[in-house]
Amino acid sequence: MGMEKNGNAEGKLSEYLYPPEILKRLDFSKSPAKFHPKISAVDPGEDWMIVRPLQRSDYDKGFLQLLSQLTSVGNITRKQYDDRFTKMKHSGGYYVTVIEDTRINKLIGAATLTIEQKFIHNCSLRGRLEDVVVNDTYRGKQLGKLIVVTVSLLAQELGCYKMSLDCKDKLIKFYETLGYKMEPGNSNAMNMRFDEPS
Numbered sequence: 001m002g003m004e005k006n007g008n009a010e011g012k013l014s015e016y017l018y019p020p021e022i023l024k025r026l027d028f029s030k031s032p033a034k035f036h037p038k039i040s041a042v043d044p045g046e047d048w049m050i051v052r053p054l055q056r057s058d059y060d061k062g063f064l065q066l067l068s069q070l071t072s073v074g075n076i077t078r079k080q081y082d083d084r085f086t087k088m089k090h091s092g093g094y095y096v097t098v099i100e101d102t103r104i105n106k107l108i109g110a111a112t113l114t115i116e117q118k119f120i121h122n123c124s125l126r127g128r129l130e131d132v133v134v135n136d137t138y139r140g141k142q143l144g145k146l147i148v149v150t151v152s153l154l155a156q157e158l159g160c161y162k163m164s165l166d167c168k169d170k171l172i173k174f175y176e177t178l179g180y181k182m183e184p185g186n187s188n189a190m191n192m193r194f195d196e197p198s
């Protein structure tokens, strides 16, 4: 009985946000990105590296610390993380994808694909690339390319008709090498902020 309980608890911790098998279907030759040496989601080039969906247990693998290299995260408790994971999983459309250094059980890269359901374009799906980050000591080793190409191919695999992103000007070149384009007359991002006084 006790064993079973432990087994269940462990099973829950290793729970994935989305089925990891989808990542095996991605064809990296479809991406315009150039990898030297060649790497992909199933074969990231080092046996201590794995590309996989976010897991419930990633609270203990430095996921929030990694995100704090991108923007402010706040003091999120385990319960808050757990509740958000559950809501994302139940609502569907959230594909938070990470790279883990399995030698130290720490996440070293992450990117999210969110999928919007539409009525237009024949009830189409639109992907958005969000929250891309690589741990600063691992940068410049193709991991940014790897995680972005992974979620971009995932969007295509899941039937999105397009994938969009917002980024700082200095990253435009980076994303262009991965197949993203500034569309003339149609490349403005506008925001209305509710989190700061006007």
Ligand SMILES: CC(=O)SCCNC(=O)CCNC(=O)[C@H](O)C(C)(C)COP(=O)(O)OP(=O)(O)OC[C@H]1O[C@@H](n2cnc3c(N)ncnc32)[C@H](O)[C@@H]1OP(=O)(O)O
Pocket: 069, 070, 129, 130, 131, 132, 133, 134, 135, 138, 139, 140, 141, 142, 143, 144, 145, 146, 165, 166, 167, 168, 170, 171, 173, 174
């Ligand atoms: C949609 C969004 O989320 S936008 C937010 C993006 N995230 C951030 O800005 C967070 C802080 N930055 C990072 O985490 C990283 O610098 C990343 C994710 C942007 C890039 O990760 P890296 O692992 O260093 O990228 P990678 O090694 O794959 O670099 C790919 C190429 O882009 C170039 N590049 C990487 N970062 C930058 C940058 N900040 N500015 C200009 N060029 C860059 C590299 O020189 C490299 O060029 P090369 O292929 O000709 O050598």
